[in-house]
Amino acid sequence: MSASDIHIQDHHAHSHDHDHEHEHHELPWIRQYIFSEDHKIIAKQYLISGILWAIMGGLFSLIFRIQLGFPNADLSWMKPVLGEWIQNGKLDPEFYLAMVTMHGTIMVFFVLTAGLSGTFSNFLIPLQIGARDMASGFLNMLSFWFFFLSSVVMFTSIFISTGPASGGWVIYPPLSALPQAMSGSGLGMTLWLTSMALFIVSSLLGSLNYITTIINLRTKGMTFDRLPLTIWAFFITAIIGVLSFPVLFSAALLLVFDRSFGTSFFLSEIYIGGEALSNQGGSAILFQHLFWFLGHPEVYIVLLPALGITSEIVATNSRKPIFGYKAMIGSILAIAFLSFIVWAHHMFITGMNPFLGSIFMFLTLIIAVPSAVKAFNYIATLWKGNIIFTPAMLFSIGLVSFFISGGLTGIILGNSAIDIQLHDTYFVVAHFHIVMGSASFFGMLAGVYHWFPKMFGRMMDERLGYIHFWLTFIGVYIVFFPMHYIGIAGFPRRYYSWTGFDAFNTFADLNQLISIAAILVFFAQFIFIFNFFYSIFKGRVSSLNPWRSNTLEWTTPINPGHGNWPGDIPHVYRWPYDYSKKGHNEDFIPQDVPFSQTPHSNFPHEKDSQE
């Protein structure tokens, strides 16, 4: 690997002036844009797939929001699309659950894991650490195509006659193990498990590549304490992924055995469909332990990259160093470590030993401390800044707001005594949609707005970005804030309708409001989609460093070719956050500027190390 890197460097050293065209002639079109090994192309492939999945995941949420907001509406108009899933103008309850399940699966895995990590880890790691490409371009390509395959399988499952998996994205057995229990647990579930297995392979290939690249391919001078926080976040995210996804794989595998080969890992003493099954001695709770051993770190797999992106954007656009760089790294490490030992807070009321509940409550509330540090550090970064509101900056501030609002309610849910009442109510839905869903989604949007010029050499339209932000930001709060009230009133999750209960017969108008807001937020995203695709072709041409940022990616040409830098890879002399340093005439000093060139702004300890 290092040998090939040297080879590429040599190659570039020799073919200095004609490298750009040179590369184009070398590779056939299909290797350049489809089966590409270039990290930038792969990143764009992930991004476009992520956007397509996000549209679909959002659309599914509208289907069930229409059911919840307008329970008496005649839905016959959906019949041309949904066919038999609409009976007598009503949505089929199992299809409702299928939509809930698919929405969760798509958003968590296909949009916020693949779409976010896949896009930005791939795009930024080589560019920001100063590498020609990923450690293994081939594995990187495989990673995307496994993801693609996984997407195809999941997409197919939506169209089969028994419906896609419908037992919730957490697919708890026995419900997910027994086709007798619901029709989605038949072929739909098989496809779900197949798709997830492929997804895990993709994720592992990607993560291993990210880790290797960050450890081995940093340019000269790029020590770990000079890495941008984006890279720190991607690095730790990849490690979490490598450690936790295999556990989901094992859970899925055991579930496959239970479903198809008659084992009893998760099944015991079941009477269903008029017969007693022979399975005995399995534990349904075991699956939940395995699932949440991934499931909880997954929250941070989704969130940490968004926080990393935000750190970078907030610092750049506040024209200030990120406050507490070391504390930010420390809190990422602490969160990552703790994320592995809090999983059972999803299981307080499963009948798990209450003593375990106490331990997990304690550990869960500890994780609030590094999270709080991060939030405070963002706010301190804004303080006395000189803030420029690019759309990326707006989305980053929005992310911090969501991170705080949603994080706070986590303190309530992490308290097992209070969780008894709130578990599996809309309070939980509100909590994780704000802190994990919306925050990460905002991180992704912020990243797209910020690095679009580097990806496509053109700028996205600012004003459309502003409109997109304000509509989405306010809309998200209108959608998810009232869900807290609904949760406090005890409304359970994944209910097709609440009207059967006296206790849950209220809040019809609030649910309607949520649904209307959700529909508006969904359509507001088309402003972004228009802006995105329009700007790829017709946007204003970007300058070299449009945000006056310090990180290395802005030292590449406007449209970096294969190998990223036409000449030598720049060396790094300083950390990435030298913004508004006293004594310097500009308000930023890029990482590749040696201290010897900035004599007026250097602190006493800042000298170029002897080479």
Add this chain to the structure above:
Amino acid sequence: MTTIYILAAIVLIIAILVVIFRLQVLSAVLKGRYEKRVGIGNDINALLFVIVFVVGVGAFWYSYQQASEFFLPAPSSEHGVKTDQLFWVTMAILVAAFLVTNALLYVFPYIYKYKEDRKAYFYPDNHKLEMIWTIIPALVMAGLVVFGYKEWTAITSPAPKGAEVIEIMGKQFAWQVRYPGKDGVLGNYNYRNIDAVNEFGMDMNDSASYDDFIPREMHFPVGKPVLLNIRARDVIHSVFLPHFRVKMDAVPGMPTHFWFVPTKTTSQMREETGNAKFNYELACTEVCGRGHYAMRFVVVVDEPAEYEKWKASQDTFASLNRDYAAEKAPKLVSLLPAKKVEATEVSAPSDSTAVPADTTATK
């Protein structure tokens, strides 16, 4: 035809929007907006943060007033009072933290918006400050953990002796409950014994089964500890008694428990809520399939005397299914009560709501 009109209208609207967009871009280019580092948009966005915060806090306050009317009534169980208290105390702390941090987050952008002649303050860290905002949350968390831990251990401690034992079983898509009868002991069960008559899989060779009864609604005595023995026979369900702040999963193959003390009778609640039709309800909170949303079961809390009377008035399973019991356990026929009324063939499923029960399996 209408569809075509609608589509045409949508296309037209989009075309108009694109033209407007194009025009504003061109005019911005002409005005030289892109040559300046920031445009007027910067000030507008900065101001919007403040406006959104103020309006948002107002909306928060107003919506809370509106919504709190529909929150659940005060808890009807002893532990519920304490967990509710813990919830609201925690909530108060969080709302304070929420308002302070968000206020800073929305006001700083306005105060420190870009000005050409100013340079940001190079301020990379401050260890004292960082220590403060690490330690304070840590202390608050520690306090919350202590109170939470105290409540949690009390709630999950073993049920006191003499608690009323009631078995509750979830199935697709209904709840069924079984009372131990006069002997206070629930008969053994085995899932292999389950059939159309014997929904619980009761072991008729166990003499303790003979006084067990399976009512159509669940009754609790007020002021006495009640221990729920919870199980499921097909998939995971979850017992949720919102008014009692009780929730516990029902897991096939792994019995679970929850004990609590009901503190208000149904008639008391009818008075308090001013709703003459008020009923305690039991719901399912773990997704279990098509009818998940309809697993309603009515719960009644009686005065102890009424409760005993109600219990005495219930026919036992054995008396309702004499022939069945006799066939399963010929040796214990002597335990069967004398035939009084004609036994019903099958005890009807106890859900009263319109659940499409058990129809899905064959779909």
